[in-house]
Amino acid sequence: xxxxxxxxxxxxxxxxxxxxxxxxxxxxxxxxxxxxxxxxxxxxxxxxxxxxxxxxxxxxxxxxxxxxxxxxxxxxxxxxxxxxxxxxxxxxxxxxxxxxxxxxxxxxxxxxxxxxxxxxxxxxxxxxxxxxxxxxxxxxxxxxxxxxxxxxxxxxxxxxxxxxxxxxxxxxxxxxxxxxxxxxxxxxxxxxxxxxxxxxxxxxxxxxxxxxxxxxxxxxxxxxxxxxxxxxxxxxxxxxxxxxxxxxxxxxxxxxxxxxxxxxx
Amino acid sequence: xxxxxxxxxxxxxxxxxxxxxxxxxxxxxxxxxxxxxxxxxxxxxxxxxxxxxxxxxxxxxxxxxxxxxxxxxxxxxxxxxxxxxxxxxxxxxxxxxxxxxxxxxxxxxxxxxxxxxxxxxxxxxxxxxxxxxxxxxxxxxxxxxxxxxxxxxxxxxxxxxxxxxxxxxxxxxxxxxxxxxxxxxxxxxxxxxxxxxxxxxxxxxxxxxxxxxxxxxxxxxxxxxxxxxxxxxxxxxxxxxxxxxxxxxxxxxxxxxxxxxxxxxxxxxxxxxxxxxxxxxxxxxxxxxxxxxxxxxxxxxxxxxxxxxxxxxxxxxx
Numbered sequence: 001x002x003x004x005x006x007x008x009x010x011x012x013x014x015x016x017x018x019x020x021x022x023x024x025x026x027x028x029x030x031x032x033x034x035x036x037x038x039x040x041x042x043x044x045x046x047x048x049x050x051x052x053x054x055x056x057x058x059x060x061x062x063x064x065x066x067x068x069x070x071x072x073x074x075x076x077x078x079x080x081x082x083x084x085x086x087x088x089x090x091x092x093x094x095x096x097x098x099x100x101x102x103x104x105x106x107x108x109x110x111x112x113x114x115x116x117x118x119x120x121x122x123x124x125x126x127x128x129x130x131x132x133x134x135x136x137x138x139x140x141x142x143x144x145x146x147x148x149x150x151x152x153x154x155x156x157x158x159x160x161x162x163x164x165x166x167x168x169x170x171x172x173x174x175x176x177x178x179x180x181x182x183x184x185x186x187x188x189x190x191x192x193x194x195x196x197x198x199x200x201x202x203x204x205x206x207x208x209x210x211x212x213x214x215x216x217x218x219x220x221x222x223x224x225x226x227x228x229x230x231x232x233x234x235x236x237x238x239x240x241x242x243x244x245x246x247x248x249x250x251x252x253x254x255x256x257x258x259x260x261x262x263x264x265x
Numbered sequence: 266x267x268x269x270x271x272x273x274x275x276x277x278x279x280x281x282x283x284x285x286x287x288x289x290x291x292x293x294x295x296x297x298x299x300x301x302x303x304x305x306x307x308x309x310x311x312x313x314x315x316x317x318x319x320x321x322x323x324x325x326x327x328x329x330x331x332x333x334x335x336x337x338x339x340x341x342x343x344x345x346x347x348x349x350x351x352x353x354x355x356x357x358x359x360x361x362x363x364x365x366x367x368x369x370x371x372x373x374x375x376x377x378x379x380x381x382x383x384x385x386x387x388x389x390x391x392x393x394x395x396x397x398x399x400x401x402x403x404x405x406x407x408x409x410x411x412x413x414x415x416x417x418x419x420x421x422x423x424x425x426x427x428x429x430x431x432x433x434x435x436x437x438x439x440x441x442x443x444x445x446x447x448x449x450x451x452x453x454x455x456x457x458x459x460x461x462x463x464x465x466x467x468x469x470x471x472x473x474x475x476x477x478x479x480x481x482x483x484x485x486x487x488x489x490x491x492x493x494x495x496x497x498x499x500x501x502x503x504x505x506x507x508x509x510x511x512x513x514x515x516x517x518x519x520x521x522x523x524x525x526x527x528x529x530x531x532x533x534x535x536x537x538x539x540x541x542x543x544x545x546x547x548x549x550x551x552x553x554x555x556x557x558x559x560x561x562x563x564x565x566x567x568x569x570x571x572x573x574x575x576x577x578x579x580x581x582x583x
Contacts (some may be wrong), residue, residue: 003369003370003372004369004370006369006370007366007367007370008366008368010362010365010366010369011358011366012357013358013362014355014357014358015357016357017357057469088336088571092355095347096353096354096355097351097353098353098355099353100320100347100349100350100353101320101347101349101353101367101410102370103318103319103320103347104318104319104320104338104342104345104347105342105367105370105371105414106339106342106370106371107318107319107338107339107342108339115370148424150309262315262316262320262321262322263321264315264320264321
């Protein structure tokens, strides 16, 4: 089983791919912290059902967890980046024709899929770390410049940073699996990205606007709750359970399709 | 050399919707040597290769590779090397990294990467990204990937595609060496001169059906002599053709000559027939049919004929 993982990790070492992946994570971490601090210090409040980001209150920002608030606030943006990169890597095998060579070399296709998932989980851990580091580096000067108290930010530092990293990582893993599933079905990164972005920015936002339809179970809401460590609407336990269900369902679908479908590309 | 066939198919059938790509194909391919797999576009060559590699499943019948059913390709995958259609690599990665990735997938020692890079003449260019490679270099890299596991069976689809003449000769020698050293190499190619030059055994399929399977020598024994003639004045060509046909000769216009189905023994008669028609010949050459001519005779001369033939097979035309 180590062979497919090491093989996939070797193929992941594409400089451009990694620069784009980690660069976007760093860019969004920097951007979200800059905007979030100005927004919160200016007394702004989020409109209901706003897509993509969810800023904390000033009180939350000034609490110990405020140090890592940017990660949770932009979790859906990080999610879209992760979905896109998983989709690009997955669909790229079809686009290049490499999938023929891989399946011929390792006909136990579930091993190929498992190898890809594990390699991408490792890549996602690195990307999450990049976002967390940039978050910490960016939020300090931004908060001090905006007059937000950072006195509590050193409290329980390891727990706060580690918890925020883990929650974001779990959410991003679920986003990534979604990208892998759509790319496996569509064999196209463009389609996977369009579906993912369209879902978060359009479909889920529209459903949230319907008062009589419960929206707490929706993917973006669920994964946002995982990244935040739970919300008023969705507890952490519920969010984790739901996200796990989404991941298992996605992997079962992707696995069944990948194992059974002809490789004709 | 083992006596048991390296590949067998029995009533192998594969349908894609209304199209029957392989139609109850039954064939045995011998172990060791270079085997040519030829057929017109859409004849089912690629479908056969994909079934042998476990990329697609048959609709009916069965096949074995190295004595094992294609239903369990994992049992023979490590003993088979492949180059399917165009070489597929990650352009941003170097040739070496691409091969290392495949070596790791197959649990092979990385020394094999150096060995195959040297074997295909890419040892000095292995650190360059594949995106900078010419088509010929990519083709060499594809062959290197196929050789990585030092396989007993190599399946190569158009291995000389994109290579310059020197590269074609090199790959031809490489294939010959591989075939001589106890391996079996199945080469699917449109370049019939290449097939004729390197193959010991030939399989011809058309519309998914077997047309011929046997030693190349047996196929070439089907060749016949023909005589190519040209007239001193180009304007006489049509008149000569009409005169010869009227006299009962089988004549076909090919490029700038008339090809007459006759052997050397009738060359003098042919010359006399032209003289009797008042036409002076500027050229009279006795030649042997090559594989391409036999192939075209067996499979159809033009794509349109093939397309019509397939439509007829599918019952789409009256």
